Amino acid sequence: MEACRKGGLWRETPVVDTDVLIVGAGPVGLTAAAELRRQGVACRVIDRLPARLPYAKAVGVQPRTLEIWDRMGMVRAALEVAVPMRGHLLYDDGVEQDRFEVRLPPEVPYGFAALPQYETERIIEEQLARFGSGIERGTELVGFTRDEDGVVSRIVTASGAEQEVRSRFLIGCDGAHSTVRKGLGLSFEGGAFPEEYMLADVAVDWSLPQGYGIRATHHDEDGRIDDLLVCIPLPGDRRYRMSMLVPPELSASGEGTSHDSVAHGLEGGRAPELGHIQAVLDRLSPEPTTASAMRWSSVFRISHRLVDRYSLGRVFVAGDAAHIHPPTGAQGMNTGIQDAYNLAWKLALTLEGVARPRLLDSYDAERRPVGEEVVGRTVKHATQGIRATPEDMTTVMLREAQLLVAYPSSPLVASGDTGSPGPQAGERAPDCAGLLAGVVSTPLRLYDLLRDRGHVLVLYADAADALAWCREAAATGYRLAGDRITAFVVGRDEVTTQTVRQPADPDGLRLPVFRDGAAEFARLYGVEAPTAFLIRPDGYLGARLSPLTVSDAASALSDALGRVFRLP
Numbered sequence: 001m002e003a004c005r006k007g008g009l010w011r012e013t014p015v016v017d018t019d020v021l022i023v024g025a026g027p028v029g030l031t032a033a034a035e036l037r038r039q040g041v042a043c044r045v046i047d048r049l050p051a052r053l054p055y056a057k058a059v060g061v062q063p064r065t066l067e068i069w070d071r072m073g074m075v076r077a078a079l080e081v082a083v084p085m086r087g088h089l090l091y092d093d094g095v096e097q098d099r100f101e102v103r104l105p106p107e108v109p110y111g112f113a114a115l116p117q118y119e120t121e122r123i124i125e126e127q128l129a130r131f132g133s134g135i136e137r138g139t140e141l142v143g144f145t146r147d148e149d150g151v152v153s154r155i156v157t158a159s160g161a162e163q164e165v166r167s168r169f170l171i172g173c174d175g176a177h178s179t180v181r182k183g184l185g186l187s188f189e190g191g192a193f194p195e196e197y198m199l200a201d202v203a204v205d206w207s208l209p210q211g212y213g214i215r216a217t218h219h220d221e222d223g224r225i226d227d228l229l230v231c232i233p234l235p236g237d238r239r240y241r242m243s244m245l246v247p248p249e250l251s252a253s254g255e256g257t258s259h260d261s262v263a264h265g266l267e268g269g270r271a272p273e274l275g276h277i278q279a280v281l282d283r284l285s286p287e288p289t290t291a292s293a294m295r296w297s298s299v300f301r302i303s304h305r306l307v308d309r310y311s312l313g314r315v316f317v318a319g320d321a322a323h324i325h326p327p328t329g330a331q332g333m334n335t336g337i338q339d340a341y342n343l344a345w346k347l348a349l350t351l352e353g354v355a356r357p358r359l360l361d362s363y364d365a366e367r368r369p370v371g372e373e374v375v376g377r378t379v380k381h382a383t384q385g386i387r388a389t390p391e392d393m394t395t396v397m398l399r400e401a402q403l404l405v406a407y408p409s410s411p412l413v414a415s416g417d418t419g420s421p422g423p424q425a426g427e428r429a430p431d432c433a434g435l436l437a438g439v440v441s442t443p444l445r446l447y448d449l450l451r452d453r454g455h456v457l458v459l460y461a462d463a464a465d466a467l468a469w470c471r472e473a474a475a476t477g478y479r480l481a482g483d484r485i486t487a488f489v490v491g492r493d494e495v496t497t498q499t500v501r502q503p504a505d506p507d508g509l510r511l512p513v514f515r516d517g518a519a520e521f522a523r524l525y526g527v528e529a530p531t532a533f534l535i536r537p538d539g540y541l542g543a544r545l546s547p548l549t550v551s552d553a554a555s556a557l558s559d560a561l562g563r564v565f566r567l568p
Contacts, residue, residue, distance in 0.1 A: 018044045019351050021153055021167040023180055025049075025135045027058070027117065028319030028336035029173030030124035035072060035344035037131035039454075041351055044165065045133070046155060048140040052125075055296055056116035056201045056241045059232050060085070060330020064402035064428075066110035068341050071539060073452050074127040075110075081119055083233050085112035086211035091286050093218055102397055107524055109431045109447060112401065114233050116201075116241070117333070141179050144170060146313050169347060170315045173340065176303070178321035184312045190305030190375070193326070193382075196246040198272040200297040203239045204281070206289035210238065216284040229284040232330075239293075243327075244280045246272075246299050272297040302326050304379050306371055310364040316343055323371035326382035329400045331374045338402070338538075339367050345454070345537040349564070354484060356566050359412075366407045403428060407540060414534075414543040414560035422526025425544050429535045430525070434518025435490065443517060449488065450535060455542070455564070457487040457557075458533040460521070466530040467491070467513070469553065473532050474511050476554045480561045480568065489513040490521050534560050 020036055022029045025047035033045045061082060069075040087101040102112050125135065138158030145152050151170040155163050172180020181188060208214065211233055218227035231240040250270050274294045281289055307322045319336025343363050349355040377399075391399070398404050407413060408426040415425065423429060435444040450456055457477045459470040467489065474487035491513055516522055525533065527546075532553065534543040543560035545553065561567060 017165050018042050018167050020044075020169045020171060020347060021046070021151070021165055022171045022173060023047075023141045023153075024173035024175060024319075024321070025052075025121070025125075025137075026173060026175070026319070026336075027120050027124060027333050028340045029171070030121060030128060030135075031068075031337045032171055032173060032318065032340035032344050033133065034074070034124050034128045034131070035341055036348060037128060037133050038072060039345070039348035041348050043133070044136060044167075045128070046136045046139040046141065048138065050138045050158065052118055052121050054118050055199075055298070056118065056234055057199070058117045058120070058327075058330070058333035059114050059234065059241050060334070061113040061115050061120070062330065062334040062400070062402045063104065063108055063110045063112060064405065065334045065337050066113065067431075067447070067539060068337065070109070070447055071451060071537070072127065072341075074123060077123045077126065078113070078115060078120075081123075081235055082113035082115045083235055084211055085114055085213065085233070086209070088213040088215065089208065089286070091214075091216040091284075094286075096286065099212075100393065103394075104397060104401060104403075107430055107432055107520065108401070108403065109445065114235075116234055119235070120333070141174070144180075144183055144315070146315060151314055168314065168351065171340075171343065172315070172317040172321045173319050173336070175320045176305075176324045178317060180315065181307060181317050181321050184315055184317070186312070186317070187308045188305045189308070190303060190324070192301065192303040196251055196299055196301055197243050198246045198250060198276065198297060198299050200242050200272055200274075200277045200291075201234065201239070201295040202242060202274070202277055202291045203236065203293040204285075204289045204291050205238065206285065206287050208286060214240075214286065216286060218284060227280070227284060229280055242277060242280075244277075244284075247276060247279075250276065250299055270299075272299065302382075304375050306368075306375050310339075310368050310371075311360065316360075316363065318343060318367075322368075323375055325375040325378040328378045328381040331378055331400075331402070334402055335371065335374050338370075338405070341538055342367055349484070354566055356562065356564060359564060362410055362412050366410050366412075369409075370405055412536075412542060412563045414545075414556070414563060420526045420531075420544075420546070422524060423541055423544070425541050427541055429533065429539050429541050432520040432524045434516065434520045436515040436517040437512070444514065446490075446521065449514070450539070453486050454537045455481065455485045455561075456535045457485055458535060459487060459489045460525070460527045460531045460533070461489050461491040461513070462527070462529055463492065469530050471511060473553045473557060476557050477561070480558060481565050484565070485561075487511060490516050492516055492522065493519065532557065536564075 019041050020043040022033050022043055022045045025045050033043050036043045066075055069078055085102055090098040140156050141153055142156055143154045150166055150168045153165045172178050174180055214231040216229040217225045220226040228245050230243045234241055250272055277291050281291055304325045310317055310322055318339035346359050350360055406427045410426055413426040431445055431447045433445050459473055461467050461470050470489045477485050477487050532545040536542045545556045
C-alpha cells in the first residue's frame with residue numbers, strides 16, 4: 001500500500017501492478033500497447049488465444065492508418081509487405097460495369113494497401129517488442145472491479161492459475177463479444193444481417209490486372225443479389241482473400257455464436273473446402289479460373305452495433321468492442337486502430353500527471369461520433385452500394401481513406417482562425433513536400449518533422465520580420481508545456497533559412513526554420529500571414545491561430561494548450 005493525500009486527508013491506496021492492462025492482442029490492442037510503451041507507459045497485454053491466428057481477416061489498410069504508423073515510426077515494415085490497391089473492377093451478371101482507380105491528391109503520402117491481418121499483428125507486435133514488451137498468451141480476463149484509483153482484473157493464465165492484476169486503467173480491445181464491455185454493463189444496440197458468408201485465402205490463375213479488388217454479383221428475376229463474389233488482393237502471385245455467400249450445406253446455423261447473441265465474425269460449423277470456392281468461381285469469375293493453394297477458410301456472420309459510450313471511469317473500449325459493422329470499404333480495423341491511438345496519447349499525458357482534468361473524457365467525445373458515422377455508412381454501402389452516397393468520387397475516396405475524420409466539436413479544439421482556407425482546428429493536418437533546411441540537400445516533408453514527436457507547434461512566417469513573432473509564440477509554448485511540445489518555423493521562400501535564438505530555453509536550444517521552397521505548405525494550409533498551428537500527437541489540429549499581437553498569441557496559445565495540459 002502507498003499513502004496519498006486527498007481532500008486534506010491521508011489514505012492508503014493499493015500499489016498497482018501496471019499502469020494499463022490491455023485485453024486483446026489484435027491490431028487495436030497492439031496499437032494501444034505499442035504507443036503507450038513508446039511513450040514510456042508501463043502496460044500489460046493479455047490475449048486468450050495461445051498464438052496469433054494465421055487468418056487474413058481484416059486486410060484493407062487505409063492511408064490514414066499508414067500515416068499513424070509513420071508517426072509511430074513503424075510504417076516501413078508495413079510498406080515492405082503490403083500490396084498496393086490500384087482500384088476495383090465491378091461485374092454484374094457477367095458483364096463488367098465499372099472500373100475505377102483509387103486515386104488521392106498528390107500531397108497524401110500513402111495510398112490504399114492490402115495486408116493480411118496476421119501480418120499487421122506481426123508488425124505491431126515487433127514494434128511493441130522494441131520497447132521490451134510482449135503478449136501474455138493464453139490468458140483470459142474473467143472479470144474486474146473498479147474503484148476511484150484503478151481497476152482490479154481477475155485473469156486466468158495459460159497454466160490455469162487465477163490471478164488479480166491491479167492497474168490504473170483497463171482497455172477492452174477484446175472484440176465483438178467483449179468481456180470488458182459486458183463487465184461495464186454498456187449497451188450494444190444494432191442488428192445482424194441474415195446472410196452467412198464464407199471466407200477463403202486462395203490463389204487463382206486468371207489474367208485480371210493485379211492490385212485490383214474484384215466484385216461480381218448475380219441478380220435474380222426480381223433484381224435482388226442472389227450470388228456474390230468479392231476478392232481482395234493479398235501478398236503473393238494472384239492470391240486473394242475471397243468472400244462469398246455460403247451454400248446451404250455449410251450454414252453454421254448459429255454454431256459458434258456467442259451466448260450474447262452478437263452474430264459477428266468467424267463461426268463454427270464446417271469450414272469451406274476448395275471445391276466450395278471453385279463452385280462460386282465457376283459461376284461468377286469474370287474469366288475461367290482455377291483456385292488452388294487454399295491457406296484457410298471459414299464461415300462468418302456480419303452485425304452492425306454501436307456501444308452507448310466508449311468509457312466509464314478508468315475503463316475503456318475500442319475497436320470491435322465498441323463498434324461492429326459490414327466490412328465494406330475496410331473501415332473496421334482502421335477505425336479501431338485510430339481509437340487506440342487517440343486514447344493512448346491521452347492516457348500517457350494523464351499518467352505523467354501533466355494532463356488537464358478530464359482530458360480522457362475527450363476519447364468518447366471524439367471517437368464515438370466517428371464510430372456512429374462508420375456504422376451508418378458501411379451499412380448503407382453494404383445494402384445500396386458505394387455510389388449510394390451523394391458525393392463525388394474524390395470525396396468518397398477521401399472518406400474511405402479516413403482522411404476526412406475530424407473533431408470540430410471536441411472539447412480539446414480551440415476556436416481561432418476559422419475564416420481562412422486550409423485545415424481548421426479539429427481537422428487532419430495534411431502533409432506537404434518541399435521543405436528546405438540549410439544542411440539538408442533533399443527537400444523534406446512535413447511528416448518527416450512530425451515523426452516520433454508529441455505536440456508540435458508549427459509557426460508560419462510570411463516575411464523575415466515575422467520571425468520575432470514566431471520566437472515569442474514558441475517561447476510561450478515552451479513556457480506552458482515544457483519539453484512536451486516541439487516548435488519550428490516554416491517560412492516563405494523569401495525568409496532566410498536560419499535558426500532563431502529561443503530566449504525562453506535555459507539550455508540555449510534554437511528554433512529551427514524551414515523554407516517553404518515549393519510554397520506547398522502555404523497552399524495546403526491556406527496561409528498568407530503569420531499563423532500558429534498546434535498539431536496533436538495523432539496528427540489533428542488542436543488550434544489554428546492568427547493573432548495580431550504578441551499578447552494575443554500568448555493568450556490564444558494558452559487557451560489551446562490549456563485544453564490538454566495542466567498549465568503552470
